[in-house]
Amino acid sequence: DAKTTQPNSMESNEEEPVHLPCNHSTISGTDYIHWYRQLPSQGPEYVIHGLTSNVNNRMASLAIAEDRKSSTLILHRATLRDAAVYYCILRDVRGGGSNYKLTFGKGTLLTVNP
Amino acid sequence: KAGVTQTPRYLIKTRGQQVTLSCSPISGHRSVSWYQQTPGQGLQFLFEYFSETQRNKGNFPGRFSGRQFSNSRSEMNVSTLELGDSALYLCASSLTFLYEQYFGPGTRLTVT
Numbered sequence: 210d211a212k213t214t215q216p217n218s219m220e221s222n223e224e225e226p227v228h229l230p231c232n233h234s235t236i237s238g239t240d241y242i243h244w245y246r247q248l249p250s251q252g253p254e255y256v257i258h259g260l261t262s263n264v265n266n267r268m269a270s271l272a273i274a275e276d277r278k279s280s281t282l283i284l285h286r287a288t289l290r291d292a293a294v295y296y297c298i299l300r301d302v303r304g305g306g307s308n309y310k311l312t313f314g315k316g317t318l319l320t321v322n323p
Numbered sequence: 324k325a326g327v328t329q330t331p332r333y334l335i336k337t338r339g340q341q342v343t344l345s346c347s348p349i350s351g352h353r354s355v356s357w358y359q360q361t362p363g364q365g366l367q368f369l370f371e372y373f374s375e376t377q378r379n380k381g382n383f384p385g386r387f388s389g390r391q392f393s394n395s396r397s398e399m400n401v402s403t404l405e406l407g408d409s410a411l412y413l414c415a416s417s418l419t420f421l422y423e424q425y426f427g428p429g430t431r432l433t434v435t
Contacts, residue, residue, distance in 0.1 A: 243423070252327075252413050252426030253366070296366075310356065310379055311415075311424060313366035 213297045218318040221287045229282040229317055231297030236277050239302045244271065244282050245311070246293040253296065253313075256282065260302070292321045325350065327416050327427035335433045341402040344430045348395050348416030355397040356424060357389060360411040369412075372397055373419075401432075409434045 214232040221227040233242065244256040257264055257271045259280075264271040270283040284291055296316040328347045336342050348355050357369040368381040372391035389399040395416070401408055411431050415424035 245424075252415070252429050253424075254426065255423035258423065310368035310371055310381065311358075311366075312368065313358075315365055 213299060213314055215295070215297055215314060215317045217315065218320065220320045220322065221284075222322050223289060224286050227284040227287045227291070227319065227321075229284075229295050229297075229319065230279065231281070232279045233297070233299055234278045236299060237301065240299040241302055242271065242273060242277075242280050243298045243300055243311070244269070245296045245298065245313075246291075247296070247316075248290075248293045256295070258300075287319075287321045289321050289323060292319055294318050327414055327425050329412075329414050329427040329430050331430060332428065333431045333433075335435060336404050337435055338404055338406060340404050341400060342404060342432060343398055343400045344412055344414075344432075346397045346399075346414030346416075346427060348397070348414075349425055352416035352418055352425070353395050354417045354419060354424075355391055355395060356415045356417075357397070357399050358413040358415065359383075360413060360429070361409075366413070369399065404434045406434050408432065 241258050241260050243258040245253040246256050247253045257266050257269050259271045259273055272281045294316040296313050298311050330345045354373045356371040358366050359369055360366045370380045370389050371378050375391045386402045391397045411429045413426050413429045415426045417424045
């Protein structure tokens with residue numbers, strides 16, 4: 210599986226934007242970039258995913274570097290509810306075998322200060 | 324739309340016993356995956372089922388098994404429980420492999 214690297218932790222203030230980085234220098238052309246988050250005492254929650262172009266949804270934006278070797282999850286206005294562990298995951302669009310699973314790293318623990 | 328449900332939510336078992344955990348996916352979802360989460364190892368993939376067929380299995384011993392029924396509900400079984408099996412067991416469902424996965428709240432298993 211292609212590997213991702215994320216900072217162990219980040220801190221933000223409430224109502225400020227947060228940029229969560231992810232490096233994936235060995236990404237292949239068929240890998241989608243997925244982001245999940247896990248709030249305390251809950252199962253992981255899907256946030257967003259993309260392939261090449263930047264993506265927006267009601268929760269966040271995903272900015273993907275032109276060479277696709279890195280991406281950034283953007284929370285436009287952090288709230289206390291956004292405090293969670295954020296996981297950046299690569300999934301091969303070709304499917305099959307190991308591609309059916311999500312391979313979680315250690316993720317980034319985001320702390321939001323009031 | 325109801326989310327993924329898992330039963331039971333909490334379970335305490337003794338070493339050597341076996342346990343069965345249940346997962347009901349979101350209506351219409353045919354793919355069900357299972358994960359184990361521990362403080363030391365993080366989230367690890369156990370197995371994935373689609374239309375009653377196991378398509379992929381993680382690196383766990385044969386004591387861990389699962390199955391999926393025709394209504395997409397899934398069960399996982401752990402036999403001969405060990406202390407190290409204490410963990411949060413998460414189930415996730417999705418339409419197909421590439422779509423986002425929706426996780427349940429998990430079953431907290433404690434082995435004493």
